[in-house]
Amino acid sequence: xxxxxxxxxxxxxxxxxxxxxxxxxxxxxxxxxxxxxxxxxxxxxxxxxxxxxxxxxxxxxxxxxxxxxxxxxxxxxxxxxxxxxxxxxxxxxxxxxxxxxxxxxxxxxxxxxxxxxxxxxxxxxxxxxxxxxxxxxxxxxxxxxxxxxxxxxxxxxxxxxxxxxxxxxxxxxxxxxxxxxxxxxxxxxxxxxxxxxxxxxxxxxxxxxxxxxxxxxxxxxxxxxxxxxxxxxxxxxxxxxxxxxx
Numbered sequence: 233x234x235x236x237x238x239x240x241x242x243x244x245x246x247x248x249x250x251x252x253x254x255x256x257x258x259x260x261x262x263x264x265x266x267x268x269x270x271x272x273x274x275x276x277x278x279x280x281x282x283x284x285x286x287x288x289x290x291x292x293x294x295x296x297x298x299x300x301x302x303x304x305x306x307x308x309x310x311x312x313x314x315x316x317x318x319x320x321x322x323x324x325x326x327x328x329x330x331x332x333x334x335x336x337x338x339x340x341x342x343x344x345x346x347x348x349x350x351x352x353x354x355x356x357x358x359x360x361x362x363x364x365x366x367x368x369x370x371x372x373x374x375x376x377x378x379x380x381x382x383x384x385x386x387x388x389x390x391x392x393x394x395x396x397x398x399x400x401x402x403x404x405x406x407x408x409x410x411x412x413x414x415x416x417x418x419x420x421x422x423x424x425x426x427x428x429x430x431x432x433x434x435x436x437x438x439x440x441x442x443x444x445x446x447x448x449x450x451x452x453x454x455x456x457x458x459x460x461x462x463x464x465x466x467x468x469x470x471x472x473x474x475x476x477x478x
Contacts, residue, residue: 233333238321240314240341241269241426246345246425253339257308262357263360264297265310272428273310288368290320294327314343318364318392334360345390348423348451351433353465355421360388360468365395372402378407383398385415388459388468391452394422402453409443409460414427421456421466422446435466 237256240478243250259262261282263270265274283300285293293309311319321338328334349356359380367375368439382389389410410418416439424432428439434444437456446452459468 233335234299234305234307235335235337236301236324236328237306237308237337237339238319238324239271239308239310239317240319240343241312242311242427243308243344243414245272248313248427249273249341250339251286253341253458257310258364259306260308262300262307263310264293264300264307266293267314269312272312290323291327294320294324297324298328298331298334300333301328304419311341312344313347314341316340317343317345317362322350322373322426343365344392344426344451345453348390348421348453351423351426351431352421352435352453353462353467354391355388355419355455355466355468357468357470358388358456362390362392364392365399365406366393367399376405376409380412381407386456388456391454393448394439394450394452395446396448397457403444403446404442407438407454409431411438412434413455414454418457419459419461419466420453421455422452424448424450426451429445435461435464448466 239253240257257277262283264283267284267286270282274282274345283296286382297309309320315321325336325427326434328336345362363378365375418438420438420441421435422444455468
């Protein structure tokens with residue numbers, strides 16, 4: 233019987249993935265994924281068979297992976313970032329639920345929140361939440377409620393999928409919800425195309441983030457009431473300065 237690996241690639245290509253992820257991909261017969269992510273690693277695994285599908289074809293990709301595994305193949309489903317954070321790990325398990333004989337192993341990667349935080353400085357040092365602004369699978373009413381509650385609780389908030397052609401004003405809406413509970417000058421930042429060609433970084437105020445031009449390949453981080461800018465970097469204190477001489 234074959235095996236399915238669900239592999240998180242991290243933010244970019246082969247230099248951004250873990251050694252374990254690279255080892256698994258080297259040992260697989262077939263690599264399956266969204267076209268954009270497959271193209272990031274195609275040249276690094278030239279001897280492998282690649283099968284790719286476009287956006288909104290997640291279930292089709294999972295069926296392809298399962299079919300190949302049932303043929304006895306070792307198959308990798310690749311995802312950007314971490315496979316278990318807004319990735320394919322959940323849907324692969326769901327599609328394969330009637331085939332317990334097929335072993336599934338998730339290979340973690342560095343998720344976008346951590347990658348963006350590293351570029352911006354240290355904004356996730358204290359409690360934070362991750363919220364996707366995509367309403368394709370979650371209603372906007374639910375997303376609004378989650379944003380409001382996170383802002384009230386003074387969490388640092390990391391937004392995935394902040395904007396698209398159809399959702400061009402969703403980040404603006406989200407920032408305005410946060411400003412009902414947080415100061416307009418709250419420190420915020422974003423990173424586009426993390427670890428890839430065209431990487432773009434911005435540290436700004438929450439009120440400026442309202443008009444930011446972002447896309448689906450951008451990760452946005454809104455600080456909490458204590459987040460500050462230190463030498464151009466976004467930093468959320470953990471509280472050491474209250475207990476020790478920092």
